[in-house]
Amino acid sequence: MYKKLQVFTKTSNFRQAIKLVECPLVKPQDEEVRVKNIFAGVNATDINITAARYFTDGKLPFDIGLEALGVVDEIGSNVTTFKKGQPVLALTSSGFSEYVYSSPKNLVPLPELKPNYLVTYVNGLTATIGLDKAGHVKAGDKVFVTAAAGGTGQIVVQWAKHRGAYVIAMTSSEKKAEYLKQLGADFIINYKTDNIDQVLTEKFPDGIDVVWETVGGEIYSTLFKHLAIRGRMVVIGSITNYSSEQSHGFGDVPISNFQTKILMRSLSVTGFMLLNYHDCFPEYFGQLISKVHKGEIKAVVDLGEQTSDGKFFGLEQVARAEEYLHGGKNLGKVVVQIQEP
Ligand SMILES: NC(=O)c1ccc[n+]([C@@H]2O[C@H](COP(=O)([O-])OP(=O)(O)OC[C@H]3O[C@@H](n4cnc5c(N)ncnc54)[C@H](OP(=O)(O)O)[C@@H]3O)[C@@H](O)[C@H]2O)c1
Known part of the structure; x- marks a missing residue:
């Protein structure tokens, strides 16, 4: 048994x-x-x-x-x-x-x-395929990563750096911020102590090119507001809403004049669900497993x-x-x- x-x-x-x-x-x-x-x-x-x-x-x-x-x-x-x-x-x-x-x-x-190879599947594939195929991340982009020190976020940070991006990583504690520095994050925001809207307005007035959005609610609306012209928001999850017994697990995101905003600034908001990208698995698994094995990616x-x-x-x-x-x-x-x- x-x-x-x-x-x-x-x-x-x-x-x-x-x-x-x-x-x-x-x-x-x-x-x-x-x-x-x-x-x-x-x-x-x-x-x-x-x-x-x-x-x-x-x-x-x-x-x-x-x-x-x-x-x-x-x-x-x-x-x-x-x-x-x-x-x-x-x-x-x-x-x-x-x-x-x-x-x-x-x-x-x-x-x-080794348990570390678990990071290559749901976390690793989502991070790499999501950034490449939905975020269209490229060198020089400013990429904002939510839940950056978690299972998926740690790979998003490293893959964005690998693609030559500037990474703004969001997390909730000093200890996690230290880990994010080790991963190469360029700028760290602690959403428990910093005002995200204020920090982004002051430090990144030209906006963010790619937002990796996993949180939902108010953070979603704030990050949407800071997208640069031709910016891409990749909607990955909505963790603040999962614990509620609401039937769909995603709250509503109140953004007024949504169509005008995306049209006038040429923005895109793209959903990403890993299981819709099966065709990319062999290529990305190959890269991730090899990089974790060689120590080129921290997992x-x-x-x-x-x-x-x-x-x-x-x-x-x-x-x-x-x-x-x-x-x-x-x-x-x-x-x-x-x-x-
Ligand atoms: N669409 C897809 O195919 C796909 C695939 C994989 C993952 N995801 C999504 O990616 C996200 C991360 O998933 P994961 O499994 O890798 O988990 P994880 O990042 O290892 O753990 C969740 C992290 O989210 C943050 N968090 C937890 N509760 C929160 C709250 N109420 N408000 C704000 N932040 C909160 C915490 O990080 P901080 O302390 O840094 O805030 C926590 O460490 C989830 O939204 C998940 O659904 C989606």
């Missing part, structure tokens, strides 16, 4: 939504691989999934967890591309589980068993070791890890160790 989390109640309160269940550990089917899951990635959007806002048909109970990293444990008789013991990253919807059954096409081979993971209750270990700790992320306490990507290798 093995254990996994399932959603039994549709709510954005992760702890209330889930239950730990036991399943029989069966052989993988002929075309399947069974992965022993060692590290699972926690994503801000997990609570949109528990609320059945997306990525599920909503029929209860359903599995939860977008990322699993572990070793190939058993191989179906027709699978030739993987071997037992090999480290892999699984693109899944059952990541909060001790074992994951997967088609080989949803497995990415890894050079080593920091936060396993909660600094918390008073210690490391996130075991499926029982996933809810605590989700609350940690939504409390804005994390630096880098939140990861739960599911079991020993």
Whole structure:
């Protein structure tokens, strides 16, 4: 038998939504691989999934967890591309589980068993493909990054620098600001202590070329106001609204005369949803995994070791890890160790 989390109640309160269940550990089917899951990635959007806002048909109970990293444990008789013991990253919807059954096409081979490679999937692909294909970022652009010290933001900062941009990184604490300096951010705004509108008016009167928007609400309206002529706002998320039980998880953004504003200043506001960019995955995975392996990209993971209750270990700790992320306490990507290798 093995254990996994399932959603039994549709709510954005992760702890209330889930239950730990036991399943029989069966052989993988002929075309399947069974992965022993060692590290699972926690994503801000997990609570949109528990609320059945997306990525599920909503029929209860359903599995939860977008990322699993572990070793190939058993191989179906027709699978030739993987071997037992090999480290892999699984693109899944059952990541909060001790074992994951997967088609080989949803497995990415890894050079080593390290949780840091979890950053290459939802976070890394969103950051790199989003900046390139939706933000059209180029050298000399001023790029404003929200939630810059989080799982996705840390890669956005580095990729924008890699493309030759000037990076303005937004975060909430001195400790996170220090990390952002190490990543090469050029200017840091602490939204808890600084007035974003005032700082941008004084320091960047010509406006921002690319806004990486993950927060929603008032911050969205303020950043929209500071877009430069031909500026691009990439709408990635709306974390301030996820915890509410509102059906869609995004608040309304009050911007008057929206059409006139985008027309007269040639602005664009572009939504980006990673799963609509499958065709770009192989190329960007290749680059990200190689750069993380060589140390050319920092992919920091936060396993909660600094918390008073210690490391996130075991499926029982996933809810605590989700609350940690939504409390804005994390630096880098939140990861739960599911079991020993
Ligand atoms: N569209 C897509 O395909 C896609 C894919 C991946 C991620 N995303 C989005 O990207 C964002 C980041 O996701 P992630 O999983 O990488 O999480 P994360 O950045 O590792 O963690 C969330 C961070 O957001 C900030 N935050 C939390 N609550 C907040 C609040 N109420 N107001 C303002 N900031 C808050 C905190 O950073 P500070 O302390 O620095 O404020 C926190 O560390 C989310 O909006 C997520 O939905 C979208």
